[in-house]
Amino acid sequence: TLRVAILISGSGSNMEALVRSMTGDHPARPVLVVSNVPGAGGLDRAARLGVPTATVDHRAFDSRAAFETALQDILTKARPDLICLAGFMRILTPTFVKRWPGQILNIHPSLLPKYPGLHTHARALEAGDTEHGATVHEVTPVLDDGPILGQIRLPILGSDTPETLAKRLLPLEHDLYARVLRRVAAGDRTRLDLSPEAKPR
Numbered sequence: 655t656l657r658v659a660i661l662i663s664g665s666g667s668n669m670e671a672l673v674r675s676m677t678g679d680h681p682a683r684p685v686l687v688v689s690n691v692p693g694a695g696g697l698d699r700a701a702r703l704g705v706p707t708a709t710v711d712h713r714a715f716d717s718r719a720a721f722e723t724a725l726q727d728i729l730t731k732a733r734p735d736l737i738c739l740a741g742f743m744r745i746l747t748p749t750f751v752k753r754w755p756g757q758i759l760n761i762h763p764s765l766l767p768k769y770p771g772l773h774t775h776a777r778a779l780e781a782g783d784t785e786h787g788a789t790v791h792e793v794t795p796v797l798d799d800g801p802i803l804g805q806i807r808l809p810i811l812g813s814d815t816p817e818t819l820a821k822r823l824l825p826l827e828h829d830l831y832a833r834v835l836r837r838v839a840a841g842d843r844t845r846l847d848l849s850p851e852a853k854p855r
């Protein structure tokens with residue numbers, strides 16, 4: 655059974671979807687949820703789901719390197735095979751990423767390579783895009799880069815705001831991330847493309 659650690663900074667809804675998916679014949683199990691934000695909503699959620707939690711508050715360290723050393727120590731003790739970033743809002747340095755080659759996955763709320771970084775919903779709207787979506791990719795030393803493992807697409811409506819788009823996208827993210835994690839845990843890194851209209855659950 656593969657061991658999965660999940661890194662969060664916020665509400666942890668993607669984390670919850672991943673944890674709930676890892677039951678039965680799933681090839682992986684959650685072993686640890688780590689937040690860089692003390693009191694993040696996802697910590698409570700993880701505890702209620704029975705997953706061990708830890709907090710590594712980046713503000714308590716003098717440097718990014720010191721923060722990452724503490725994070726590495728906690729992760730190393732948990733011996734994860736895979737590390738899922740789920741709304742984790744710190745940039746990881748190449749030193750950190752290279753310690754876990756091909757083992758870190760991230761979900762990003764855009765159709766990468768469009769809109770790496772922040773404010774993806776607003777940027778898609780400002781560009782006049784007719785569709786939006788989310789991407790799960792392997793983490794490499796370049797931010798929001800790395801091989802794409804899966805995408806889910808979502809039509810943009812004339813009435814959409816960044817908030818309505820984010821709200822419609824979130825449950826699709828959960829579906830995408832859980833499906834990609836299962837495939838990757840089973841050794842399948844081929845790309846998964848989902849569009850909710852064409853493929854109801």
Ligand code: GAR
Nearest residue numbers: 664665666667668669741761762763
């Ligand atoms: C999700 O929309 C995720 O794609 C995004 O943050 C949200 C976290 O929600 N991630 C990023 O923007 C990464 N740069 P959650 O905590 O409820 O899963």
